[in-house]
Amino acid sequence: MSTRSVIQPASSIGQLEDPVGEFYGPLFASLPRRGQRATAMRYVHGLLTVQGRKTMRSLAEQYGGDAEQQRMQHFISNSPWDWMPVRQALRAQLQHSLEPQAWVVRQMIVPKAGNHSVGVGQAFVRMLGQTVNSQQAFGAWAASETASTPMNWRLQLPEAWVTDTDRRRRAGVPEQQAETFPGEAACRSVLDLVDGYRDADPLPAVLSVGSLDLVAALREFRAAGVPVMIQVGAGLQLAGADARLQNQAGELISASRLADSAGVLRRQVYWLDPQLRLSRSCAAAIRVMLPTPQGRLSLLLLAEWDRPGPKPDRLWLTDVTSRSTAELLRLSKLVPRVDQDFEAIAKDVGIQDFEGRSFQGWHRHATLASIAHAVRALAEAGQTRVGLDETALRAVS
Structure with missing residues (x-):
């Protein structure tokens, strides 16, 4: 069965009392207004169905063109909603369906032509072997042997962004966002996600990133109660x-x-x-x-x-000293699992396609693209049918 057919919804989704459905309802429960929840759903639906690059225009064309584009633009760039509760809801939603074995941290490079996108700068990219004008971000992925999906993102800011108050103001970068080194952003991608959680058996974090202060990272994760590899x-x-x-x-x-x-x-x-x-x-x-x-x-x-x-x-x-050699090696093999899913799914649902310049816009797009990734990943693993049909979308419009 093709991916496209797998992600189509069950016919009864439009008749649910909560038309958002059991999957989407909890994810967008923190959004205070019905219109925000509807726009969020349409945005995710567009990421899943639009072919090619996921621009605001291409996503909006399915739902009314210019007027919908303005709604989406406002929702992503200006509407007052916090992305972290949505990411935490995604974590809770996938805790059982995905059954993750670890948080895998993966670097994402987004090449850029200009210098106005938030966090953009010249940086040597190890995987490419050259210096690239780009955004650099780190994602904390919930990963099992059969599927993985990003849960949280941390955008690294080059020193030129951290010290330039005018540049930060124009992009809406909050004061507490100040990682100038990749290793700091890599660690925070996991630590922000687990902040406030004290699980009896916490998932280990698996990091395969360069420029990491090893001793500092080990101590940070230990202080947070998170095992690390x-x-x-x-x-x-x-x-x-x-x-x-x-x-x-x-x-x-x-x-x-x-x-x-x-x-x-x-x-x-x-x-x-x-x-x-x-x-x-x-x-x-x-x-x-x-x-x-x-x-x-x-x-x-x-x-x-x-x-x-x-x-x-x-x-x-x-x-992680209590696990066998085999268990530890299998944890390390979650890294290529995430690498494949990034190439095959995350790119396809537009994780790198955001064209705006603001800090909050970037994070909101990354959040909704992560949800689209989760839908596709779980569907391909045969675990869920959480697509949206036109009836459901009209019901929340």
Whole structure:
């Protein structure tokens, strides 16, 4: 069955007493006015159905052209509504249907031609290997082996934006938004989402991002009660602390050398790739100590080998010390799951297509695009039918 047919609604949705439906109703409950909720639904519906680039004009053409475009423009850029309650509602809505295993943080690069879009600046993009004029944002994705969807976004501001009060005022950037480094924005994307929640079994955060202050990140997540797994480089200096290994005197050596010495700990692990094919690799979880100005932190170093050889292909540092090597490796494999869903779904529903210049407009578009992504991701996983038909849309107009 095609994606398009899967996301179409059940015929009874238009007859529901709450025409927004069980899925959309809780998501938009924080919007105070009926008209706002209707516009939000039409915006999401447009993101799901319009072909090509998702501009305000193309989304509005389905519902009356210029007049609807003005309503959408006002709703996204000027109408007073807070996007965080909507994102928190999306988190609550997907807690059971998605059954996420971790928060995966992914960087999003949005190339821009000019210099007026909020947060735009020249930055070296590691994945492209070049400097690009772009917006840089970090998304916290709820991820399982079978599906993932973005839940929260943090827009990084280059230093030129943080220090230019006039520029911030024109774009409506709030005073508390001041991350000049990618690592800060990456951490905040998760920490803002879980702020105020103290789950009995909190989901771990999985970060594979550059320019991260490792010690600061570990301490921030620990203070928030969020377990964390961070991809690290081969040269990171660590001290071995695993009683199962011999000839460890506690001296600092590179993470790569430490992994090489842990051959006895290697285990063959099976995991699902993003196409849900069974794959395998070798992994070892090694107890280590990370030196910090306040003392040494006790952690696990997870090393993975795609093929036989001394040097590991990937290295992760984590304070999740109660899980097996296989469980830890499967957590790390949620990163390619998110990467695939970003390319196949998030881009298609227009996550990068916002053309406005304001801070609040960017975040509101990202919020509604995340909802559209969730609809598509759950539908493709065969878990829900939450599309909107014309009857439902007219009912809330």
